[in-house]
Amino acid sequence: MKNDDSSTATLYEVASAAGVSPATVSRFLNGTAKVSDDKRKTIERVIDELNYKPNRLAQSLKMGSTRTIGVLTQSLESGYFSQAMIGIEDAVKQAGYALLIMSGHWHADEEAERVELLIGRRVDGVAILSGKLSDGQIQGYSQRVPIVAFGRKLEGERLMGFCLDNYRGACDAVDHLVEQGHRRIAFIMGPEDHEDAQARLAGYRDTLARHKITPDPALIVPGDFQESGGLLAVNQLLATNQRFTAIFASNDLSAYGARLALYRSNIRVPDDISIIGFDDLHSSMYTTPPLTTVRQPLYEVGKGIGRMMLAMLGQKQAEVEIPQLGLMVRESVRRIA
Amino acid sequence: MKNDDSSTATLYEVASAAGVSPATVSRFLNGTAKVSDDKRKTIERVIDELNYKPNRLAQSLKMGSTRTIGVLTQSLESGYFSQAMIGIEDAVKQAGYALLIMSGHWHADEEAERVELLIGRRVDGVAILSGKLSDGQIQGYSQRVPIVAFGRKLEGERLMGFCLDNYRGACDAVDHLVEQGHRRIAFIMGPEDHEDAQARLAGYRDTLARHKITPDPALIVPGDFQESGGLLAVNQLLATNQRFTAIFASNDLSAYGARLALYRSNIRVPDDISIIGFDDLHSSMYTTPPLTTVRQPLYEVGKGIGRMMLAMLGQKQAEVEIPQLGLMVRESVRRIA
DNA sequence: TTGAAAGCGTTACCAG
DNA sequence: CTGGTAACGCTTTCAA
Numbered sequence: 001m002k003n004d005d006s007s008t009a010t011l012y013e014v015a016s017a018a019g020v021s022p023a024t025v026s027r028f029l030n031g032t033a034k035v036s037d038d039k040r041k042t043i044e045r046v047i048d049e050l051n052y053k054p055n056r057l058a059q060s061l062k063m064g065s066t067r068t069i070g071v072l073t074q075s076l077e078s079g080y081f082s083q084a085m086i087g088i089e090d091a092v093k094q095a096g097y098a099l100l101i102m103s104g105h106w107h108a109d110e111e112a113e114r115v116e117l118l119i120g121r122r123v124d125g126v127a128i129l130s131g132k133l134s135d136g137q138i139q140g141y142s143q144r145v146p147i148v149a150f151g152r153k154l155e156g157e158r159l160m161g162f163c164l165d166n167y168r169g170a171c172d173a174v175d176h177l178v179e180q181g182h183r184r185i186a187f188i189m190g191p192e193d194h195e196d197a198q199a200r201l202a203g204y205r206d207t208l209a210r211h212k213i214t215p216d217p218a219l220i221v222p223g224d225f226q227e228s229g230g231l232l233a234v235n236q237l238l239a240t241n242q243r244f245t246a247i248f249a250s251n252d253l254s255a256y257g258a259r260l261a262l263y264r265s266n267i268r269v270p271d272d273i274s275i276i277g278f279d280d281l282h283s284s285m286y287t288t289p290p291l292t293t294v295r296q297p298l299y300e301v302g303k304g305i306g307r308m309m310l311a312m313l314g315q316k317q318a319e320v321e322i323p324q325l326g327l328m329v330r331e332s333v334r335r336i337a
Numbered sequence: 338m339k340n341d342d343s344s345t346a347t348l349y350e351v352a353s354a355a356g357v358s359p360a361t362v363s364r365f366l367n368g369t370a371k372v373s374d375d376k377r378k379t380i381e382r383v384i385d386e387l388n389y390k391p392n393r394l395a396q397s398l399k400m401g402s403t404r405t406i407g408v409l410t411q412s413l414e415s416g417y418f419s420q421a422m423i424g425i426e427d428a429v430k431q432a433g434y435a436l437l438i439m440s441g442h443w444h445a446d447e448e449a450e451r452v453e454l455l456i457g458r459r460v461d462g463v464a465i466l467s468g469k470l471s472d473g474q475i476q477g478y479s480q481r482v483p484i485v486a487f488g489r490k491l492e493g494e495r496l497m498g499f500c501l502d503n504y505r506g507a508c509d510a511v512d513h514l515v516e517q518g519h520r521r522i523a524f525i526m527g528p529e530d531h532e533d534a535q536a537r538l539a540g541y542r543d544t545l546a547r548h549k550i551t552p553d554p555a556l557i558v559p560g561d562f563q564e565s566g567g568l569l570a571v572n573q574l575l576a577t578n579q580r581f582t583a584i585f586a587s588n589d590l591s592a593y594g595a596r597l598a599l600y601r602s603n604i605r606v607p608d609d610i611s612i613i614g615f616d617d618l619h620s621s622m623y624t625t626p627p628l629t630t631v632r633q634p635l636y637e638v639g640k641g642i643g644r645m646m647l648a649m650l651g652q653k654q655a656e657v658e659i660p661q662l663g664l665m666v667r668e669s670v671r672r673i674a
Numbered sequence: 675t676t677g678a679a680a681g682c683g684t685t686a687c688c689a690g
Numbered sequence: 691c692t693g694g695t696a697a698c699g700c701t702t703t704c705a706a
Binding site: 058079083 | 345394398413414416419422426439456568593594596620624
């Protein structure tokens with residue numbers, strides 16, 4: 001006597017209980033072919049008597065598709081990547097795809113290992129969110145599985161990639177500051193080996209130059225894309241008595257840290273010093289004051305990634321539009337004489 | 338002529354190329370039995386000539402285990418749940434388990450659907466992070482798959498659950514406020530139908546009573562665990578001219594919103610009004626001022642969940658210690674006369 | 675319409 | 691030690 005509470009029934013059991021062949025049950029389940037009304041009835045009845053649920057593993061093995069897309073993110077706790085993942089999920093969910101998420105922690109070796117894991121689990125495609133993998137490595141993986149990479153300008157048979165224009169975003173930020181009358185603008189860098197961080201630095205430099213402002217090297221301080229780095233950066237600026245009226249933090253997290261450092265020194269934002277960030281994390285809307293920043297439309301990016309993936313998987317056609325950066329003017333920047 | 342770049346070789350191909358039986362290759366791969374040195378050598382060689390990688394799908398089907406644990410979270414973007422997921426991942430990663438994450442968005446129906454999806458994908462166990470599923474439903478699922486639920490005091494054959502003491506945490510928070518001289522303490526509620534939120538409210542009420550402070554109903558304002566709710570809540574307090582010296586926000590997000598509302602009205606924190614939160618999100622360390630709050634050790638919670646899961650899956654033994662809440666005193670509360 | 679049977683890529687039992 | 695072979699649970703020809 002079987003207790004079918006936990007052990008799930010199989011297609012065979014359904015078939016024999018319904019007095020038909022497994023093939024018929026399968027056809028009924030997938031609508032692959034017509035099934036006579038009487039058989040259909042009994043099959044339906046048996047199915048929910050036995051509480052039958054198809055085994056997706058077996059299906060996957062047979063059909064060569066897991067309906068899973070692997071996501072290589074860098075960190076689960078980053079609000080930045082989370083938005084993109086939500087976008088991906090929203091885009092592929094309806095098509096019956098689930099996400100298998102793994103984090104690479106900005107470490108090429110770990111990322112490579114995770115991608116291998118993903119491929120080993122036979123995901124139908126993998127979405128790579130930034131990271132340190134080389135273009136070559138990614139191209140290599142794309143021989144084995146369709147890939148869409150965010151943060152790379154890559155193109156291939158089974159490979160799509162796109163970037164947001166970080167350089168341009170940084171230019172916009174600095175332009176905004178200059179328009180508001182700032183000329184002595186400090187810059188909190190991101191990690192040296194981070195492409196986006198470099199692009200933002202370049203944007204900062206070039207825009208200053210375009211406005212005939214000579215960049216003061218002492219105003220460019222190291223950071224690490226974390227709050228702590230921003231805090232230290234500003235402390236360094238303060239300790240060395242630099243003169244500046246505004247800070248361009250290369251990401252919002254750094255801006256938060258910077259803001260706290262200023263707070264600790266009783267310097268008001270934006271009254272005494274203006275701050276502009278980059279990313280537009282959700283929480284930047286609620287900092288005090290709300291942070292003016294360059295918006296990265298990560299959710300849309302995620303949707304785009306999901307759609308591209310679906311397209312490569314032969315699911316959809318709709319052209320995917322690449323979202324753009326934009327300046328979010330809030331309250332952390334003040335116009336000065 | 339085959340190009341083995343993309344199409345992965347199978348165990349059979351390895352076997353025949355090495356002139357041995359599939360069984361032998363399998364045994365070699367899994368160390369299930371001794372394999373003679375010469376055969377081992379050739380197998381090894383063939384394996385990397387063909388760049389063979391076992392198909393985990395087939396393995397799973399055969400062995401009845403996917404080495405995947407399903408996680409039902411409520412939101413991918415919540416720093417709160419992210420910490421727990423990282424903990425889970427860290428706990429199970431070494432044992433070769435991957436996480437299949439799905440979000441229920443605090444909606445019982447959606448959660449149920451996601452759990453079904455997870456089970457359909459044959460995860461070896463599912464971790465449920467809070468949510469609106471009834472204890473009965475969860476017990477039901479546990480007949481089908483091992484479950485560990487966070488936010489429930491549940492126990493069963495294939496079921497473990499534990500809570501953090503939200504009531505106690507709220508008491509600690511209010512005690513702290515009272516110790517600092519506050520007596521008119523406003524409370525920003527969480528969602529009405531959220532158990533933790535209710536526990537925190539109860540803690541607030543009872544602690545006030547314990548200190549012989551009559552709770553003023555006008556000081557208890559609705560919120561929704563989001564920044565926007567906290568903002569509105571404080572605006573309501575201000576608009577109705579309530580007298581209060583401190584705010585207990587039932588979570589950090591609400592506290593952020595509250596803080597912004599105060600900022601907008603030129604009320605200083607903690608000089609004019611003190612704020613205490615609940616959760617201790619990472620970012621609470623960097624708000625201005627850094628937020629005094631009740632810490633929920635979510636990462637540790639996640640580790641605990643992972644370990645419990647491993648234990649149920651027969652992987653480990655180590656007793657799992659349930660982490661406790663604790664007050665994080667920072668700078669948003671001021672002592673008053 | 676329907677059924678029989680051949681796989682999908684593994685593992686493990688049973689002989690040898 | 692090693693090889694055959696029967697599963698695991700499903701889909702899909704191929705015939706009927």
